[in-house]
Structures are given as C-alpha cells and as structure tokens.
Amino acid sequence: MQQDGLSELFRILDLTGVFANAILGGLIARKERLDPIGFVTFAVLSGLGGGILRDILLQHGPPVALRDYAYLLTAFAGAAISYLANVRGPVWERVWPVIDAIALGTWAAAGAQKSLSVGLGWLPAILLGTITAVGGGAIRDIVTRRVPTVLGGNTLYATCAIVASVVLVTCTENGYPTTGLVASTITGAGLCLVARWRGWILPEADAWSARRVVARATGLDTARRRKIARALHSRASRPTGRARRRTPGSSRTHGSTHDQDDRSAGDGPV
Structure with missing residues (x-):
C-alpha cells in the first residue's frame, strides 16, 4: 500500500515537471517566433526531454513518456496553454520563475527516486536527478543554438538540483521515501527561487x-x-x-639677480 502511494506521488511529481517545462518551452518558442508546428514540437521536447534522457540512461525499458499517454497529453496541455495564453507583462515575469523552480524541484526528486528504485547507488541517483532536472532546459537551449544556461552565467540552477537530489537520497536511504519526495521538491524549488531573488551565481572559471x-x-x-x-x-x-x-624661492632669487643685472646694464653709460 505504501509502495502504491509512493508510485502515485512519483507520477504526480513527474507529470508536474512535464507540464511546467512544456510551458517554459512554449515561452521560448514564442520568443523565437516559431510557427504552430514548431511551437508545439519545441514545447513537447522541452517538457519530455529530461525524463526521456533519464529513462534512456537507466535502460529500464522504453521511456515512460512513450508508454504512458498521460505524459504526452500533459506536454500538449502545457504547450496549448503557453500558445493561447498571454505570457507577457509584469504578471508573467513574476509567474514564470516560480514555474521554472517547480519544474526543477519535481524533476530532481523524480529522477533521483527512479534511479534508486531500479537499484542504483546514491551517487548515480544524485547524478541522474540533476540530469533529469536540467536536461530539458539544456536540450531546449541547444535546439535554439544557445549555450545552455545551466553551464554558467546564470543564477544557481544545477546546484539547486544537486541539493534537491541529495535530500531525496538521504531521506530514502533512512527509510523515508515519501517524505524525501516532498522535501526534495520543496528544497529544490525554494533554493532556486532564493538564488534568483538574491542573485546567487557561481564564480567563473x-x-x-x-x-x-x-x-x-x-x-x-x-x-x-x-x-x-x-x-x-x-x-x-x-x-x-x-x-x-625651495622651487618658488629659487625662481625669485634667480629672477631678482637677472633684474639687477638688467638694471645695472641700463644705468651704465650709453
């Protein structure tokens, strides 16, 4: 029963990450002025990229996004919302960092949890949790011919995913997997928001x-x-x-001497 609850919570978090990343992908697709086909393709790629990359690395059957229709439908829903809704203005500027943080937290937790569930150790779980969280964004940036923001020049992002994955692994290894999923999501999202708010960045090489x-x-x-x-x-x-x-006095002395010489010369007989 507890395992069923854990699986359902994992699925909810994974789908939340898909939905949030699809919306973010749609936002960038709008900035790139893509047509409707390119828009939807880009948003779905952003929403499913991190999870598919995780499942390919785990080699635990076909990617879940291709086996569970809920993933594709969720990605399409995120793409539709970002296509139809007005994602401009100050309101959106406040909302999208929250969506981005939620996507990072949920996928870091889901990636680390799935890695542990297939029998991997704590270090691969942290690695795959981080890859799951940042993979969709990296693929998104590569497709638009940009250096992935996760590689630097941005506020803490991959670091937040690493911390969230560590929290998940620590809780799970101590017998609290459900608590770990919730705590990991909150930690990753919260740290990402605080880093953006405070402007925390890592120093350049x-x-x-x-x-x-x-x-x-x-x-x-x-x-x-x-x-x-x-x-x-x-x-x-x-x-x-x-x-x-000394300099002013010396000048006056020399000047006085020359003046006296000139006056003496002028007083002499013509």
Whole structure:
C-alpha cells in the first residue's frame, strides 16, 4: 500500500515537471517566433526531454513518456496553454520563475527516486536527478543554438538540483521515501527561487585559477598589487615638500639677480 502511494506521488511529481517545462518551452518558442508546428514540437521536447534522457540512461525499458499517454497529453496541455495564453507583462515575469523552480524541484526528486528504485547507488541517483532536472532546459537551449544556461552565467540552477537530489537520497536511504519526495521538491524549488531573488551565481572559471587562489590565500590579489604599485609609483614621482618649498624661492632669487643685472646694464653709460 505504501509502495502504491509512493508510485502515485512519483507520477504526480513527474507529470508536474512535464507540464511546467512544456510551458517554459512554449515561452521560448514564442520568443523565437516559431510557427504552430514548431511551437508545439519545441514545447513537447522541452517538457519530455529530461525524463526521456533519464529513462534512456537507466535502460529500464522504453521511456515512460512513450508508454504512458498521460505524459504526452500533459506536454500538449502545457504547450496549448503557453500558445493561447498571454505570457507577457509584469504578471508573467513574476509567474514564470516560480514555474521554472517547480519544474526543477519535481524533476530532481523524480529522477533521483527512479534511479534508486531500479537499484542504483546514491551517487548515480544524485547524478541522474540533476540530469533529469536540467536536461530539458539544456536540450531546449541547444535546439535554439544557445549555450545552455545551466553551464554558467546564470543564477544557481544545477546546484539547486544537486541539493534537491541529495535530500531525496538521504531521506530514502533512512527509510523515508515519501517524505524525501516532498522535501526534495520543496528544497529544490525554494533554493532556486532564493538564488534568483538574491542573485546567487557561481564564480567563473578564471576566478578559481591557481594563481588567483594563491593570491587570495596570501591576501594579495592582482588588482590589489596593481593598486599598491600605482600608489608607490605616484608617491615616488611626486616632489617632496622641501623641494616644493625651495622651487618658488629659487625662481625669485634667480629672477631678482637677472633684474639687477638688467638694471645695472641700463644705468651704465650709453
């Protein structure tokens, strides 16, 4: 009985992820100005891509999206909503990050749970949970000839999926699979929203080069060294206070001598 409840909850979460990702795919299809066929194809690909990729890697029979009509119908429903509804304006700008976060949380939980259910260990479960969560978005970006946002330059996304998968695996390994599905979904979605709100991003690769790591460890990075070097150079090229005080007096002395010579020359006989 408990196993049936777990399977039903898993199915609900998986379908929720399909629906949310199909809507997101439709949003991008609208921005790309695709025709109706391209629009629906793109939205369905976005909605089913992560789950199909997960099932192919698990090699546990045909992908569930091709065996259960509910998945295809859910993806078509998401595509229809994003095609017919007005997905512009400030209201949508507030809604779509929530949909994106829900999609990430549900699919991370579903991917990790299915990996554990077929007998894989905790590490492959975390990996496949992450792939399931970000796979649809990565495929979506590749089809539109863009660098997948999950690879960088965006707020935390794959990191949120990893954390959600870890929560699922931890709860399941301790005998709380149902609690793990709920907690994992909430954790992934919540962390994704907070990261977007606070602007949390991972540093670029160059920021973690060996040279910069050593510089940060010694408390003297490149920018700081250049700033200190410029300050020392400016101080060295600046005249001292004594030299600045002598210069005007010296000029007046020389000028007075020349004036006296000129006056002496003028007072002499013509």
